[in-house]
Amino acid sequence: MSMQPIQVTPSAYTYPLLIKQLLHTPLATAPQQEIVYGDKVRHTYRALALRINRQGHALSRLGVQGGDTVAVMDWDSHRYLECFFGVPMLGAVLQTVNVRLSPDQILYTLNHAQASVLLVNREFLPVLAQIRGELATVKRFVLLDDEGGDLPEGFAGEYEALLADCPDHYDFPDFDENTRATTFYTTGTTGLPKGVYFSHRQLVLHTLAVCSALALAPQQGGFHRDDIYMPLTPMFHVHAWGMPYIATLAGVKQVYPGRYQPEAILKLIEKEQVTFSHCVPTILHMLLLTPYGKQVDLSRWKVIIGGSALTTGLAKAALERGIDVFTGYGMSETCPILTLAQMEDPALLADADANVAVRVKTGRPVPLVALRTVDAQMGDCPRDGKSAGEVVVRAPWLTQGYLYNPEASEHLWDGGWLHTQDIGHIDPQGYLQVTDRIKDVIKTGGEWVSSLELEDLIGRHPGVSEVAVIGVPDEKWGERPLALVVLKPEFADQVSAADIQAHVKVFADQGHISKYGVPENVRFLESLARTSVGKLNKRAMREQLVK
């Protein structure tokens, strides 16, 4: 074929997809819109722009150049939002450090990413003290401070003081849209953290496509210009699902809550009239149980749930409070959003039960996402809502590898599709249902039993607060499910293993799950092991509980 690229006139502007280009519209149309940081700061988008410009000068004065990595350790703040823009706009790479990792892991990620500047919240100075001597590449430290104390030794300055000293305009350059903009590390349950990375182009395309998917919703699961946004998935975790970029592009009011404290979060939702958030199930669960929350009107609040499966029980509890709760799906490798469990059929929305069943599905792919479920030979599974296979994807915003790790990168992209290592099926309406991580499927007597499906069913028992199901070795069956159950306080000692079994057996009798799925092993615990980002840590459970 003799296809030709379009002719470009020498004087024409060949528009690169750079993060700075996301600012044109909000600054033109919403300069007076508010950005709020807890009860501490309240300013406008115009101030955001000025501060991004000053940050450009401040970082340049610290020696930051294109290609350098600037790491941030902060809770969700207006400063972090400024770093989401300002650092990549310099041509530098923003490393969002997972502050819930162990000091050793944090040290590993900073050295591995070769961070040269570290912006660190005063709260994390004790962590920094433990690792500072072993930081191989960090040359400059900047303090992020809400308290106004002394500058620690060896620090280049405090963020606000550095900004105050800089001019209002920085001439952010144009450059190749494939330039690396961000990097961060996945908290896998095995091995060392792995770095993923994303370009300006990828972040701009994720912003536009996910914005379209959310905004196209006429009613349920929608995000529009009258929404008020507050993240509840940390900004260090996969770009806070990319929502700070989307919210900024849309020019909506944004509220950053700092460290997540349930009562403070609920008060912010109430005071600032927050309408849109996203979080893991644990956070929502916690907010619903917080006594202060009982008096807060949550009926205008929309919440995407991701990171772990939204159970039917939690969804119903949220819906009872008027919350528009629904699932989003993605992972660190995918920028992250791949699917959203939205629906627009008025009849479906009016049917409370059918409605919950859609909200807890994994969702439908957002624009540009090619998503398949495949067998071991990469053949497509039928889209019948039953036939399960591995979820593989293509999209313009997937990590193109793991940082300095070619072997894991090739494994991730085996056959030209990104392998999620999730098992799921797709129904004729296009909704994906992830049933398990490849390694969390329980193989019993030649049958596959889905631990996530079992968790959902057990979670519907009125006495159950939380549940995890893991596979345990069994001589006869190969593997058997073990249910780990946390009861609601008011049901303590009121529910027996036999009660749980009887509860699950009803679903098996009705054909919803295989009879091999009914767990003869049920243990009651005070709490469940979780990873640093709040996901169930089944590896730890297996290590603790399986002999």
Next chain:
Amino acid sequence: MSMQPIQVTPSAYTYPLLIKQLLHTPLATAPQQEIVYGDKVRHTYRALALRINRQGHALSRLGVQGGDTVAVMDWDSHRYLECFFGVPMLGAVLQTVNVRLSPDQILYTLNHAQASVLLVNREFLPVLAQIRGELATVKRFVLLDDEGGDLPEGFAGEYEALLADCPDHYDFPDFDENTRATTFYTTGTTGLPKGVYFSHRQLVLHTLAVCSALALAPQQGGFHRDDIYMPLTPMFHVHAWGMPYIATLAGVKQVYPGRYQPEAILKLIEKEQVTFSHCVPTILHMLLLTPYGKQVDLSRWKVIIGGSALTTGLAKAALERGIDVFTGYGMSETCPILTLAQMEDPALLADADANVAVRVKTGRPVPLVALRTVDAQMGDCPRDGKSAGEVVVRAPWLTQGYLYNPEASEHLWDGGWLHTQDIGHIDPQGYLQVTDRIKDVIKTGGEWVSSLELEDLIGRHPGVSEVAVIGVPDEKWGERPLALVVLKPEFADQVSAADIQAHVKVFADQGHISKYGVPENVRFLESLARTSVGKLNKRAMREQLVK
């Protein structure tokens, strides 16, 4: 600086922004959604996909290769939608021929674009007969036919018959996203038509950004998954504003009306429950005046008005029928959409008068559009809602030149910004108001008088149906405005030039316009000269009326 492009793992899929990628989501989530062609065809998105695949085979069999140009002469149809996808998906260029041009102009554009295949509706065979002998590059002809008559001599086949003969799957290749996808010709009022051209990347980005802008609307001016779309700006005109791509991406029901006939259009709106369209003011005006329209419920209909200014009078007439009418702005060179006159403030929406004033503004820039009003030295005009300058833009979807016309291309992109040749001002809320084409500004006694503003004011007189204002030479003042007025039938002979002057003088006395703007010259006409796409043809008016 030493910025580095992201590392790409060899097996990773480097996702190009190709038109075919827009089909992933609708085919996964809305395969049963409907596509309707007048009262003739009704099928699903799944059928659309099958037919695009068959079209790939059919065109390949006709010898179409990457880089070839395939021209289409058709009214708005399901076939045209298939060409919007299928032709570029082959790596070929879709030429959308303006069937309202003269046969000589059509001949010029087909030869200039070097079209090798022409798909032509039976209705245009008489036009083709006039030019066929002089077509320099077209080798194959395909008939688009709603009637089932004989195949004309020398034709390769009839579209449906060719498709019926092809397999259901075509393996559309990946290629460079900067490959030319479409071309068409601007109908300027001077000189030969000029060709503009757009790449796959540009069309995908226009789709995502305009989709975001429309969908982010919580209420007024919104486009969401429950909308039903019908174009009323022809598909040969700037991609029908890009809406067929947006509607397909969103997976909404689409209705293609064929040739525009007012009563048939109104019946389709009624029968198919159309909720979203776009058109020039003339079409809306015509529909509102059509007797059949009086009985059609238009209260769920949203209409973007572009091409010419939406006057306050027309906006009010539409609002009285319950139509959510608002302005969109762009041009052939800009793919087209740059701005939309949306609003989300509930207070503003509740205030009928303030509300109209926003709807008739030119609008706010959509995502990624950098839009400035500049003086002759390319300096920014203040965003005070008054200071007027030329509108210049950057966006990822602007034509990178005129086809085979480097001189006009350099002029278009002078200084690295695309020059719209429109004069306008921007207010502090970010709304652009285009007041004039550069050549339509009337310079009188050293003052600039806006012909569009005068047209809007005169249009508010209850007796006025349509109005155009042009500048006429004047010895004393340099230029003076001449108002050309068409009265409503029921006001024929009831309104005098003095009445019009008195009407305008009220606005001058209130300071809304300069007193130099009150036209002492008013002429009453039966109709106004228009271009082939329905815009006021001021050049023709000047030639006819100015001695």
